[in-house]
Amino acid sequence: MKRVAVLLFIQVSMMNVVSVSAEEIQQKEKISLGQQLFFDVNLSRNRTQSCATCHAPDKGFVDHRGKDAALAVSLGDDGKSLGDRNAPSASYAAFSPPFHQTKAGVFAGGQFWDGRANTLADQAAGPPLNPGEMGLLDKVSVMARLQENSQYQAAFKGLYGEAIFEQSNSAYAAMTDAIAAFEKTDFFSPFDAKYDRYLRGEYQLTPQEDLGRTLFFSQQFTNCNLCHQLRALPEQQEETFSNYEFHNIGVPANTKLRALNGVTQSDNGLLNHPNVDDVAQRGKFKTPTLRNVAVTGPYMHNGVFSDLRTVILFYNQYNSRSAKRQINPETGEQWRAPEIPETLSRKELETGPALDDQRIDALVAFLKTLTDKKYEY
Template identity: 65%
Template sequence: MSCLVFSPLQTAQASDLSELGQLLYFDTNLSKNRTQSCATCHDPQAGFVDPRDNGAKKMASLGDDAQSLGDRQAPTASYAAFSPAFHQTKDGTYVGGQFWDGRAGTLADQAGGPPLNPAEMGLASKQEAIARLKENDTYVESFQALFGKDIFEDVDKAYLKMTEALQAYEQTEEFSPFDSKYDRYLRGEVKLTDQEELGRILFFSQQFTNCNQCHQLRKLPGAEKETFSNYEYHNIGVPANTALRALNGVSATLVDDGLLANPAVKDEAQQGKYKVPTLRNVAVTGPYMHNGVFQDLRTVVKFYNKYNSRSQPSQINPESKQPWGEPEVADTVSLKELEIGDALNSKRIDALVAFMKTLTDARYEHLLEN
């Protein structure tokens, strides 16, 4: 499905739920000042992340008011449809959901958040959102055709249907094409370079790296439609992003509770844990970590390597030239998973980065040059 830029003058009625969702996704009228749409922070031309600098080197998104700067980075919407609904397994593990803390159980729940968030799209209420929809004849005709003539008489129901339409669009192949070089390799259409192949072997190794502990969903390496996330929650010891907080006004000493910020979670042992992100399109969707603290993908690999390498260079952040910052939450770091594997030399670090670049959708491969 190709990207459709919404025009308020458009009169063609949406034929199905996903087509309606596509119109909604690009509609800036669903923000207070009519300047921001879902696509602003999840741009389909940029790996479904926010491509704007925002005065913060892309570390967080700027709200519709042109003043509010977030404290977490907008995660990619690529392959988000594959995250299961938020739940707790029998062994107590939290899995799935949307946002970094899983507070939205499903894609539809997530879609309903930004329009009403004062720091994002800034509408005052569901009623205001529905009023914006009713300004446009295309929406009126489409909603009534899909949901019944009386759909706008119940604001909550109409808002719910809006979020379900957005969910339907995000479930289309446009968001999850599975056409990267890695997918083409699995289908026998291309070969990996020697460096990419080394990275692939290291990534799926049960001995040499810990990548697959969290970033492998299918049981066997090479399985089709691998999303490269087990959708669990972990604290990997990411430091606070003091540079971002100097810009957005959040106290440098304030602790982001991570999963514990989810209203459904009361266990203090979940503090500082975040949902394992997909690695699909990871090479073109930086900065990295929940708070955008690292700019380069190679830095991320070196950050993981610090847990297994005791050499002095491995304890230095190559971006700041200073020792790695202390974990924002030290008590819940997933050391069991992080300390699996051997120390990596530069050749193996470069190989892992090369492999992760092969997870880039075909439409974004030109971005790898940047």
């Protein structure tokens, strides 16, 4: 009897091993397919643009193609369309939760600056059909492009079933699912920056970086971690440096960009989300991750600031009475008025004292420790 029981146990254990292995193999195949799709320019109307065009892996997963004011946004596949928002980094995007309201009633999560895509797959569904981006006409057109590739045909059928190309909606959903699987890998979120290595005891922060770290997580000297801390406690593993909540921090319109793209309307931010109709949300944007922030400028949702130090000085103006701190160092003029002034998150913005140059430079130094290892050199 014991012998039979042992044999049954071995059989069940072997079945579990086979089952897990099959799932792992399938997931690896899905990730491989997603990787091919992410870099495939054939998924744009004129075959010039892929996901990686605006989320370049060697540039912190942002778009560095433009020059001067055009660097703030992305050029479409048609060679002339310019957006009005800075392409968010795809690095660590997998950690943004689905769009929701917190217990305090604050909107948080989702993808894009306004959270309108609930998941990574939903986000991946947007650009191919956006006329100002990849520009394909419809899902049928996308499916036709996919079927041009015999490797895609085999991979899609193997992962999603022989009938996957019978319905364009199904094929399109499978495509975005595979891309999302790739975006969830360590390729996008390695957690190997100097800061991560410091947490593991593999790197010693410089005195300046350490001061910046202390200031960043302080409840007394800065307001940084009110919005840029995900974990309940500071210095936790896999901190993405965003709580993904939406705020209006008073960013001015990017007038130089508007002169290029011809946009005349204000960007309403969160109010553009299809499920948000509360005017109190106008002008609010999702708090971005600070991972790789040192290599992913220009900054803010419209790319209005070029330098990371300028961003900290912009925040500092809310807490400083100094005339010097009311000047934008990039223009030599006073900080321009917010594009949407009515809904500022004043509680968060006005928390903490003014910062001197030593502390500002220390914060910049600390933020540079959040750069993934592959961008350090």
